[in-house]
Amino acid sequence: MARxxxxxxxxxxxxxxxxxxxxxxxxxxxxxxxLQEVNPAVFPRAILVENNRSFAxxxxxxxxxxxxxxxxxxxxxxxxxxxxxxxxxxxITYLISTGVGVWGHANPVNWAWDIxxxxxxxxxxxxxxxxxxxLCLLRQKWRTSINRAAEAMTIFAVVCAAxxxxxxxxxVWYAWYLFPIPNSNWIWQxxxxxxxxxxxxxxxxxxxxVLFWYVGLLPDLATLRDRFEAAGNKLRxxxxxxxxxxxxxSNRHWSNYEMAYLILAxxxxxxxxxxxxxxxxDFAVSLIPGWHTTIFPPYFVAGAIFSGFGMVMxxxxxxxxxxxxxxxxxQYHIDCMCKITLATGxxxxxxxxxxxxxxxxxxxxxxxxxxxxRAFGPYAWAYWIMIxxxxxxxxxxxxxRVRSNTALVWILSIFVNVGMWFERFVIIxxxxxxxxxxxxxxYYSPSIVEIFTFFGTFGVFSVLFLLFIRFxxxxxxxxxxxxxPQADVHGGHDHH
Amino acid sequence: MSxxxxxxxxxxxxxxxxxxxAAFDTAxxxxxxxxxxxxxxxxxxxxxxxxxxxxxxxxxxxxxxxxPRISLVGGITGFITGMTMIWWTGAYDYKLVVGxxxxxxxxxxxxxxxxxxxxxxxxxxxxxxxxLNGLPMHYHPVLKHDQIRRGMDDRFFIVIEARDDRFDAxxxxxxxxxxxxxxxxxxxx
Numbered sequence: 001m002a003r004x005x006x007x008x009x010x011x012x013x014x015x016x017x018x019x020x021x022x023x024x025x026x027x028x029x030x031x032x033x034x035l036q037e038v039n040p041a042v043f044p045r046a047i048l049v050e051n052n053r054s055f056a057x058x059x060x061x062x063x064x065x066x067x068x069x070x071x072x073x074x075x076x077x078x079x080x081x082x083x084x085x086x087x088x089x090x091x092i093t094y095l096i097s098t099g100v101g102v103w104g105h106a107n108p109v110n111w112a113w114d115i116x117x118x119x120x121x122x123x124x125x126x127x128x129x130x131x132x133x134x135l136c137l138l139r140q141k142w143r144t145s146i147n148r149a150a151e152a153m154t155i156f157a158v159v160c161a162a163x164x165x166x167x168x169x170x171x172v173w174y175a176w177y178l179f180p181i182p183n184s185n186w187i188w189q190x191x192x193x194x195x196x197x198x199x200x201x202x203x204x205x206x207x208x209x210v211l212f213w214y215v216g217l218l219p220d221l222a223t224l225r226d227r228f229e230a231a232g233n234k235l236r237x238x239x240x241x242x243x244x245x246x247x248x249x250s251n252r253h254w255s256n257y258e259m260a261y262l263i264l265a266x267x268x269x270x271x272x273x274x275x276x277x278x279x280x281x282d283f284a285v286s287l288i289p290g291w292h293t294t295i296f297p298p299y300f301v302a303g304a305i306f307s308g309f310g311m312v313m314x315x316x317x318x319x320x321x322x323x324x325x326x327x328x329x330x331q332y333h334i335d336c337m338c339k340i341t342l343a344t345g346x347x348x349x350x351x352x353x354x355x356x357x358x359x360x361x362x363x364x365x366x367x368x369x370x371x372x373x374r375a376f377g378p379y380a381w382a383y384w385i386m387i388x389x390x391x392x393x394x395x396x397x398x399x400x401r402v403r404s405n406t407a408l409v410w411i412l413s414i415f416v417n418v419g420m421w422f423e424r425f426v427i428i429x430x431x432x433x434x435x436x437x438x439x440x441x442x443y444y445s446p447s448i449v450e451i452f453t454f455f456g457t458f459g460v461f462s463v464l465f466l467l468f469i470r471f472x473x474x475x476x477x478x479x480x481x482x483x484x485p486q487a488d489v490h491g492g493h494d495h496h
Numbered sequence: 497m498s499x500x501x502x503x504x505x506x507x508x509x510x511x512x513x514x515x516x517x518a519a520f521d522t523a524x525x526x527x528x529x530x531x532x533x534x535x536x537x538x539x540x541x542x543x544x545x546x547x548x549x550x551x552x553x554x555x556x557x558x559x560x561x562x563x564p565r566i567s568l569v570g571g572i573t574g575f576i577t578g579m580t581m582i583w584w585t586g587a588y589d590y591k592l593v594v595g596x597x598x599x600x601x602x603x604x605x606x607x608x609x610x611x612x613x614x615x616x617x618x619x620x621x622x623x624x625x626x627x628l629n630g631l632p633m634h635y636h637p638v639l640k641h642d643q644i645r646r647g648m649d650d651r652f653f654i655v656i657e658a659r660d661d662r663f664d665a666x667x668x669x670x671x672x673x674x675x676x677x678x679x680x681x682x683x684x685x
Contacts, residue, residue, distance in 0.1 A: 055546060055650035180585055188585035192597050197607040204611040208618045215622060219648070223546070226645040245632035248639055249647045251543035251552050253629040258548050259561035260625035264618060267571075271614045278607055478547040481650075489527035489551055 053327055055481045062220075062473045062480075063227055065323055073322070074470060081462035088456025091449050092167055100170040102449045109432045109444035114164040116424040117454050119279055120307070121161035121461075122202065123300075123420060125209070126272050127308020128154030132212060133268035136261075142336050144479040145328045149319065150312050151213040152472075156464040157311075158206040160457040165198075167453075179203075194281035201278040208271055212264045214243075218257070219478040222247035276304045283427065290370040290431035293358065299351035303420060306344035306390070309337055310416030317410045319469065328475060334409060338397040341416060345394030348423070352391065370431060378443055379430045382422050389419020514637035514685040515541075515657040516668055518677025519646075523549050526652035529675035530555040533654060536671055540660040544638065544653035546646075563624050570620020571613045578609025637683045655683065 053061075095102050105112050128150035135143040166175050178199045180189050189196050221244035228237035247253070280296035313334075320329045359371040374383050393415040396402045403409060434441050446454075468474070481487055520526040523545075530543055534557045543552060553560075579602065586592070587600035597604070626632070638644060638655055647653050654677060656668050665682075672680050 059649045191582045192604045200608045200611040204615040223648040246634040249544045254548040256561045259563040481547040489524045
């Protein structure tokens, strides 16, 4: 009970003097003499589950969402999402039956919305892996309440992302040529090409994300299996039980499980960084001005995390309000997410500035022209939307008052999503529309089929996400229980 | 699929017991009891917890998991697979010069090999975890315990198997009682 919050001025004064590690000394252990001398500050650890909720409360709260009657709003959202998703189905059906020419690509802009949308969706997915993997390695325990939904978001975003390059190959029934499978031409894939690297990066990313998500779900599926068994729902008990693999909470299992989870977190971290690095290689390895830059990998990764956190907030804040999850997604969680958005948004802003600086400093006239053209050329409108949404919007998160206003945070998170879509549009389209020879310049506009297909992917994503929140536990119950005070075998509350 | 919640009415069916199960209401209570069971020298026993209890491995005397070794094997296999595949397809099976670049170079083979390293590590880690845990196992005596549902919710259990050399129905029950175990029951196999 030594973790009482100090009055703010005392805490602030002592913060300068001491490392935060000192605060973790258990009250039951006699303090070393040195601590008397230096008189360390006792920082309150952020409370991750508010109102001192019990284990059973957490189980009932999360499982109750699945076990309860399907709410009316869910059906309304589901029907709307299905209607929106039908636009993608219609757009793709028309594309397959007619040809890839129904998209607005034409010389010189041969990559346009398809690749913009691909990079946009992949980037959104990255926050899920960041939350589940990197924050796990950094022992940021606040991740527990948002990681399940964020990982689901990753998987669904990868699904939406994959639609675009797969259909952009034109004859989609040959899409398996992307993989090294023997074919009648006897020819193999060109492994010198970053596009082929991308095939492996994205498919590995999708697979590992699903595996990581599934391993996290395993104990919670066992909880649901037993609850449905007790409630007499044989079918659902069988289905959850099938995927729970007979999990029985054995500590000998937990020991291997936790090690496996840690390793998955450890390999997902370089994976998520490599995926967007390789996506950026699609551009950086080419010779187009505005693409051929070494800043691309870190700049793309920062942008991906930025957009991903934007999407996490867009999804989680309404869920928190609808399901009354304020005790599990606390103001502290929102603060953390806003701060990461602010940090990565500022990094992206730095990258924009650095691109301009290098364009000037390199004294390369093509490079210089490209960047002047981005800001003041025919696509200037897109450039300034990008700057406004990505660089200016996150600066509001400096203010604690803004971070505490959930509605405002949600609106700002939408701006982040919009801004990051425009970033990819600016990078891809402006560089291609005005390259080396003015005689080949052009202006690209999307066709209605492209607009439909992209619009529909929001429906595809929403359908999948709604199914997820209806049928799977939206928060990892086992992990949440492990961060409550009563889970601590040394310092917790023991009434015996 | 679980059989939790079913009760066996015929007592003759419980001829061969699997072992004893005792419940604990708190994590610290379970922790101290686990230390006692460990010190009593039992080997075939287990704790059932709704979440990974920090430090319980030490209290139980469970050794560090060997999953990382399996992961390492998976990772090395993945990297070699990537390099070999790219060399074999591009520089051996069908030689094709593209853009005047070499038929094989570890530089351009690296990104794909790197991704395959991660992919194979992931499969090895998860496969290894399942194999070491003996999962999937949809039938297990522990899952037949009518209270086990709370082991996935908010309660803790210790199970001592009858197969353990030191197992003695009366003495083991007394040990669990002394350690603070509640609702001690015999589990039928």
